[in-house]
Amino acid sequence: MGNVANDQGDPSPELPAGAPVKVLPPATVPGLTVRKAMEMPALAGARLVAGAGGLDRIVRRANIMEVPDILPWVKPHELLLTTGYPLRNTPQGFSALVGDLNEQGLAAIGVKLHRYLDRLPEQMVEEADRLDLPLLLLPDAVGFDDILNQVLTGVLNRQTVELERSWEIHHALLSVVLEGGGLGELADKASAVLGVAVFVTTSDGRVLAEGGAPDDLSGWRSSACFDQTGRFRTEYEPGGVHAHPDVPGQHAVVPVVAGRVDHGRIVAFAGDRELDEGDVNVLERTATVAALAVNKQLAVTAVEGKYRGDFLRDMLAGRAGEREQIVAHCEVLGWDVARELVVVVAELDPGVGSAPMTGLELRPAQERFTTAWQTVVGRRDHAAPVVGFAQEVVALLPVPQTADVDALVRDVVRGVSGDGGGGRRSFSTGVSRVLDDPERLPAAYEQARRAVYVGRQMNGSGSVAHFDALRSFRLISLIEDQDELRGFVKESLRELAAEDDPEMADLRHTLKVLLDTNLNVAEAARILHFHYNTLRYRIGKLERMVGAFTTDPELRLDLALALKVLQMRGLS
Template sequence: MEILANDEAQTSPELPGRPGEPRPEHAMPGLTVGEAMEMTTLAGARLLAGAGGLDRIVRRANIMEVPDILPWVKPHELLLTTGYPLRNTPQGLPGLVTDLNARGLAAMGVKLHRYLDSLPEQMIAEADRLDLPLLLLPDAIGFDDILNQVLTGVLHIQASELERSWEIHHALLSVVLEGGGLNELAVKTSAVLGAPVFVTTADGRVLAEGGRADELDAWRTSACFDETGRFRTEYEPGGAHTHPDVPGSHAMVPIVAGRVDHGRIVAFSADRKVGDGDVNVLERAATVAALAVNKQLAVTAVEGKYRGDFLRDVLAGRAGDRDRIVAHCQTLGWDIDRPLVVVVAELDPGHGAAPASGLELRPVQERFTVAWQSVVARRDSRTPVVGFAQEVVALLPVPPSGDVDGLVRDVVRQVSGDGGGGRRAFSTGVSRAVDGPDRLPGAYEQARRAVQVGRQINGTGGVAHFDALRSFRLISLVGDHVELRGFVDETLHELANDGDAEMADLRHTLKVLLDANLNVAEAARTLHFHYNTLRYRISKLERILGPFTTDPELRLDLALALKVLQMRGLR
């Protein structure tokens, strides 16, 4: 029993819009200020300040010849002026630079000698401080020529980007139309971007990947992934971005179909800046990925029902003889003709908050099943893993070392991740090992029993083995909780009081003594008591409980009463 975590998507409100919706302003292509200065109309322009902002993007151009220009300024704009509105108040120019920068202006071009003979030093210094390019324009070039050439250049880039985007979309779409799935799509997208690409579930579990193996491994061990290989979606904003503790940059786009959040597609780059063009490619890939996911869901729904019905018959003992079961499982890609343990995992009670993005998530039980299937398939694709209405059942092969506990805990750890990404807590039960299909029904009941009793003993989020339940199995069969509580009170007397710290301490001493088979020296070492101190405590316990050191029946009653107290839900 481990953590699948909180059932909330925690997706960022900054995620880009779904493909097909109008693209956000920041995603539209354009010229950099440096590229615009290479055009013939601006070839004679001189950069007065703001050299650090030459990579700002220009997507439009405007002329400022009215005093109240600020309300009309748009982000990524090249603003041209003769200084006419401020000819009588040049002292206002430094403040104007600050205000224009706050509105996202790309650059400002100024013509002198008609209304202004020079620009104030404070204005130039402010533009330098803000890295806002300030251009001195040639007198011989008209504003209309600059506007025409800049806007033509921007439109040409946007048209080229649109054409490239369509070509990419067609190439990616052909992957699905030709029968490919997420793996083929990830490989194709990686080839287009020249960068590693991961496709994940909404909570970050990797479904497919594309790129060079060494690059994929390097990113998989970065801080963007937890130690189980889960991409930390809850910490990732949408679009292109960087992290201080992660080299290079990367971009993330959601995979959305209708209003259902199916996952993420992420591209990484260590040697170049991931930008808006890469985000555009990922948006196209996300559209195609949504088609692939819906296609796979439709196929999985049919196959899953067929597989689930057959495994349910096997676990109920009505699937036929051994040879028929083994042969049929082989047609399903399963190998059950080997030593197995039955593992049953159940989501613990509790509901997470609604997804922050407002999108719907696939049903939690369905996501839980997919998590188990993806983790187990990476270890052994021939292992049956099926989701029922309230549980996931896996028939895990016994490892050559015989370490079933280590195997189960490692699988549970990977299904759980680090508890992020909107996952829910779950409890896990493990059966004894069996060596044939005919013994699977009994093992299934053992695993289910282990889940129920283990949750009572340890609470939620743990792993319980049937063999470790021992007498707890018998106690759990007693449905009369009032009778159990009465037995505890009559046997332990004052020690049954959970609210008394002194009685709780004595109860712990009693348990250690019983576990040590009344070996006082060993119990004293375990409790870190002096031998005489423990002898005194034994005398005190016998005054309360009776002569348990000489009465084996009383010792048995005391041990059972302590176990009843240990079982949560029976107190």
């Protein structure tokens, strides 16, 4: 069965929907930690009395608490200074306040004693220690204004450095595209800046480019974040920083979006360190520039694709000229058709697995379907033509040295399907006979299209059908008058034609096995797991219903055709 991207599908067996996936909150921009702040002159004499486990909390601002209702004014990553004046008469309230302040994301509390409080309540110290919220005793001789000035200066200095670094990175990434680079060069640049492995994928997780050491990239591709076809599992990986129990380190995912169209993902893997918001910021800038590169490539591809599509359409219609002209023109397009090929036609199944609504406008299903085929086939053979038309994708696949066309098509369809994960959209595939002359492409194309149509009727959505395997089904499919087909089935099978009767269905199966074994009763009994005499009894019952098929070859032919008509879909 074939499927394609970004529609709801069955959960993947390797990373089921209920698997313990930890989505981490965004880490902070590298900045001023409480530990670093205590090294400033104004806080050099401060003493840590609780919360040593939180010394790496980030300080982004400072404030003074001298009113009882401070909570509405507290901001995350704040260093809060107080003399304890609001709580001087109820010091036990200070202890309860610690938990509330911690929930607000406070960085640390600095308390100056001996003015309104002689000592810190033990419960307050214990609570701060339990929550790893740094609790500092401030020197008496240092004014709050000195602390505020030095802390805010340190924060601004670090933010300035970070902004300068961010601009330098953005300029470097933008230069890659302006100088003609693509996604591969962007992935390499982002990997060099961050020192981690970076992947650029489509919106459904197909890897378009990667950057980093080959061994590292290979290791991450074999992790549970990718399925067996090498597709990144976007359905289980929302944006942000993540950690999985069976995947070392952390990885960050950032969408590539332009004009509210979801073009793909930037994914960074770090096995030996935590990824912070600074890393995410670099990835976001990479994603912005990647969107520019994608749009540029889409514009070029649109023009080239129309030209390639028009020529392939002429080839399939027999209007492309003589063999030498076709081969030469294809070489200019980067295609090699001077070899044994099979024509493969793939169509999205109607009304199966419609796309889910998201906050972003997804690219049209047919466009994504075409991209998936071009990516998978291009990875195997860059010289194999793959073109998407309005309702189908046509690929000319080279016959492998093993001549195993079935295995080739199965591998390609499996790659496009993404191993069944990611909510693949169901599609049906038809395969032509092998051809060794591009002038025979029109006939092969019609064979593949017929295989898609008949295969879907025989096996339903997601079928893969080879033209040579259709046999008499090809002739049946040419009969457009379904009333005539239904009449033929009822006249030939009589009572056996009742499709809603389990007993008749069982007898039809017995009849099919008998016809398939050329009336070899012993072989049919073995296949059906019947006693020989039981099958003889059934044969007599069948002959009373449909006639003496054991002695009438014409009747056997009619019955076999009627059973094949019933096997095909779309007669009801």
